[in-house]
Amino acid sequence: MPQKKEDYITNKVLAVFTVCLGGVLILMGLKKLIDFGTTFLIGMMVVRILMGVAALGVLVGIFLAVREKKNGVDNTYRILTGRNIIIVFAAAFVILALVHHYGFPIFKVFYGLLPVLAVYYLIYHSYQPEFCVMSVDCGVAIAMLLIVRRAQISANVKYLAWVAAALCIALAIVQIAAVLQIKKAGSKLKLGTHKWDFRFSSNAYGMMLATPVIMAALVTLGAAMGLTIALYAIFVAAAYLFVTAVYYTVKLM
Structure with missing residues (x-):
């Protein structure tokens, strides 16, 4: 089987x-x-x-x-x-x-x-569940930063940069609350009749709590500082994803 x-x-x-x-x-x-x-x-x-x-x-x-x-x-x-x-x-x-x-x-x-x-x-x-969560955090942050850059180019939709930052912060808060709840329940989650039993590694909770905060900070920084900083923030988010991908790939071996 x-x-x-x-x-x-x-x-x-x-x-x-x-x-x-x-x-x-x-x-x-x-x-x-x-x-x-x-x-x-x-x-x-x-x-x-x-x-x-x-x-x-x-x-x-x-x-x-x-x-x-x-x-x-x-x-x-x-x-x-x-x-x-x-x-x-x-x-x-x-x-x-x-x-x-x-x-x-x-x-x-x-x-x-x-x-x-x-x-x-x-x-x-193929990967550990915590890396799946962190890769989504990085992907969402990069997408939001692309929206930030596009919004800053056009004078008519500059407010979208702050909408993207607010959305990223809201998602970070939701994730942090969910992670703390799962940790409190001993790596288990129950929604109605559905139950999940996660097998996280020893440092998983710290990474899943830190990653959304870092990504939300990058998006907010990009929205506040303009096009160039938003571009650098994209590179930082991509580098963070690459480094964690290498780390968890090595752990699979």
């Missing part, structure tokens, strides 16, 4: 990477069509066709999920399940709908977001 579970996780991570890479390639093809006036209408028609395919995929996923539940199918080590099909095609439909409505800005967003999601999925399954 342990070997079967290991293979399942490996194949699932590979499947997520494949789907995300396929999504990026499809978006690149659509952008090439929409980029030129001569093929713009064809590109938009392809987007609508793909939206229809995605909607059909969601319906197929719902049908399979209902049938699996009715027949009592065990999906413990299965990748091609109704639930997973629904998630993939629903995400595809949302992305295509955004492309159809907003056009070019959406391509840049998902060129970066899809690979990042695949990497985070790998981290979630």
